Amino acid sequence: MSTEPPYPSHPPISPPPAGAPIRPAPEPPGTLWPRVIGVLSIVLAGQSMLGLLALMIQVTLALVTGRGGFGSLLGSSGWGAVYALHHVGMPALAAVLMVGGFLLYRRHRLSARLHVINAIPAILLVGILPVAYIGMLVPRIGPQAFFAVFPAIWRATTTGIYPVFLLVWFGRANIRRQVRAWGR
Numbered sequence: 001m002s003t004e005p006p007y008p009s010h011p012p013i014s015p016p017p018a019g020a021p022i023r024p025a026p027e028p029p030g031t032l033w034p035r036v037i038g039v040l041s042i043v044l045a046g047q048s049m050l051g052l053l054a055l056m057i058q059v060t061l062a063l064v065t066g067r068g069g070f071g072s073l074l075g076s077s078g079w080g081a082v083y084a085l086h087h088v089g090m091p092a093l094a095a096v097l098m099v100g101g102f103l104l105y106r107r108h109r110l111s112a113r114l115h116v117i118n119a120i121p122a123i124l125l126v127g128i129l130p131v132a133y134i135g136m137l138v139p140r141i142g143p144q145a146f147f148a149v150f151p152a153i154w155r156a157t158t159t160g161i162y163p164v165f166l167l168v169w170f171g172r173a174n175i176r177r178q179v180r181a182w183g184r
Contacts, residue, residue: 031178034104034111037169041101041115044162048094055087089125093118112170112179119163126160 100114169175 038105045094045098052091122163
């Protein structure tokens with residue numbers, strides 16, 4: 001009996017030495033993106049939900065203490081409802097984004113659709129925020145409102161980048177093909 005391997009070009013496979021760490025097989029190229037975008041979606045959705053929690057605490061404290069600062073600002077113009085819609089709508093969309101991020105991390109087919117469903121209304125709501133701030137503040141403080149509104153414009157711009165990225169990313173033919181191959 002010969003000790004030669006059956007195929008000379010392939011050495012025999014031996015088990016790893018005792019105590020050696022077992023490493024998982026590396027992922028094929030191009031498959032890291034679901035984990036990265038999934039985690040990023042979960043983090044950004046959590047940030048939006050924390051923003052709603054902070055707003056709810058602020059409104060509750062204003063109502064309990066009887067100070068009308070926040071409430072009078074909303075009631076002083078017709079933009080209060082738009083402002084409230086934004087602060088309720090974004091966390092609702094964040095819940096969709098969080099579920100989509102979790103499913104994307106697990107490579108579920110539905111994840112791409114949830115990200116796109118989240119992105120379109122998120123872009124619309126992010127575009128409404130600076131307009132609502134300007135509509136609320138200009139009658140109260142005049143032309144200096146721009147300096148008070150600039151942080152809101154900056155936040156809306158930076159917040160709007162991710163939904164636009166999601167629409168572009170999931171619109172790519174290569175990505176759609178990969179998502180269809182996930183099977184679930």
